[in-house]
Amino acid sequence: MQQAWRWYGPNDPVTLRHIRQAGAKGVVTALHHKYNGEPWSLDDVLAHKALIEKEGLVWSVCESIPVLTDVKIGGPGAQRAIENWKTSLRSLAGAGIPVICFNFMPVVDWTRTDLEYEMPSTGLALRFDMIDFVAYDVCVLRGDAAAGFYDPAVVAKARQRHAGWTPDDIRQVEDNIICGLPGGEGRYDRAGILRELDLYRDVTPDKLRANLVHFLKEVVPVAEEVGVKLVIHPDDPPFSLFGLPRVVSTAADLRHILSAVDSPANGIVICTGSYGVRPDNDIVSMIREFGPRIHFVHLRNVRREDHGSFNESDHLDGSVDMVAVIRALLEEEAKRKAAGRADWQIAMRPDHGHVLVDDIGKKVNPGYSCIGRLKGLAELRGVMVALAHQDPALPPI
Template structure:
């Protein structure tokens, strides 16, 4: 597997030289400074590619070309945003970056309630707690009819937790939940969140899935023309937030996406942590079933604590069978090589990582400090070496 590293661009506190020292050969990056309604130009793509090449690395994967909410809601400006997305796809493909990860999560991307959760061995992890989330949604954001999104026991616990929070703790929880993904071009506030959520009023999971398939019908033929591979990232976490539909959370969701536009250019990003946050997802079986259409892998692990509550675990010590997943992906690589496929190597990255040692106290993007990811990559490299040697 190609060992890659996410880099958020020149403003990332973790430098490209650090990624190279960690043993990565490929970089996963995006032009986060360009708004979602603007196409990426050949010039901007070439600048990013040159910076990465100067560091002795390869720009292997784009993560992500943002999919605007107007596409997800099938809004009146949908066509303009689709055209911008296609222009960006063509620009990166012309530059030789052929693997494009994207997501279709409404309003909020990657979401956690605690960005500094202490773990037993020392250091800090990311955590999602459904009680904390409900406390924010119902009692701080005060989303209309939010109570109906939660079971009675969760709602009662959320009320109790909210009442125990000091104002500063309420502000911190809000910042954790709606701050936005590192590198994103948005940072929500409470008023903005209410406005964005209102745009999805009346949109059902069936509607959102239809909008996704419609988007794929527009972009997959372009990817085919360009020799590119699109790979959708699963919902993170893989269940509804703020009452919004989410349609990339389960094996059934993946089947519907792949069948919606049946092309090798329409594939998956297999994120162990995202799919693994649900107990009903059998990850090893999913790799076996979807292997030919898996174009990218996020190898991170989570420890499920309770339904809809989990924290980022050690890469090899969470609730999911990481060794089994890696073995399945490497089996697919061998199959592709036997067929002579140009895309035989599946790029992977050690997604997220604990905040460890002297990274504690440094300016870092939550989940994307250097040492935790270096540790994870080293562990995963060992797993791959053992599998190659026939010991696993």
């Protein structure tokens, strides 16, 4: 696999030179300063690419072109937003960016309730606590009207949790949930998220799924025309939040997406952390079933807790069998290489990482500190080297 690294542009505390020092060759990035739905010009994309290539790296994956709310709800501005998306897609293709990632999560992108959860090592991790989330929704944001979206036993625990919160606790949880995390497409205050949630009041899972298929039928032919691969990122976490539908959470969801627009250009991201939150997702089996359509991989681990809660564990220590996952991905690469596929190599990046050592106390993007990802990439690279050494049929690192 091509070892890559996510970069948030010139303002990212982790620089391109740091990425080189980590041993990554590829960069996963986007025009994060143009994240409001306006089309990206070829000149803008080329300028961003030049920054990367100046440091001896390659832009491997665009993550992400935002998909606006109107597209997800089928609103009046949907077609204009899709046409802008196509323009950005063409610009990326014109600059030689081979893979474009996107997601279709409603309102909130990847979501955590704690951005500095202390691990036994004393490193700081990301965590999602379902009780905290429900306490915020039911006791702070929407009141009793939201209670029906959740298990009654969880709601009871959430009310107890909220009873012990201080105003500072409420502000912290609210900031973590609705104020936007790196790579997300929206930042809200309390009134703003209520307005956004109201836009989805009539959007059922079937309607959201239909709007996703409509979007794919519009953009996949363009991807085919310009010679790039599109990949959809799973819901994170892979279940309903705020009572909203989520339609990229399971193997069954992927079967629907890939069969609805059956094209090699319509592909998927295997995010082991997102899919790994659900015990009913067998990630190794998913890799074997959907292998030819996997064009990008996020490797991170999670440790499942009760009620859907989880923390982000070390890359090789959690509920996901990372060694088995990497073996399955290397086997998929070997099949592609034997078949003569030019795109046999899959870009991967170490996703998220603990805040460790000198990064503690520094300004870091949550989940995207340098040293934690450096540690994670080194561990993952070691697994890849060991597996390739053990089995000569696997691609060398």
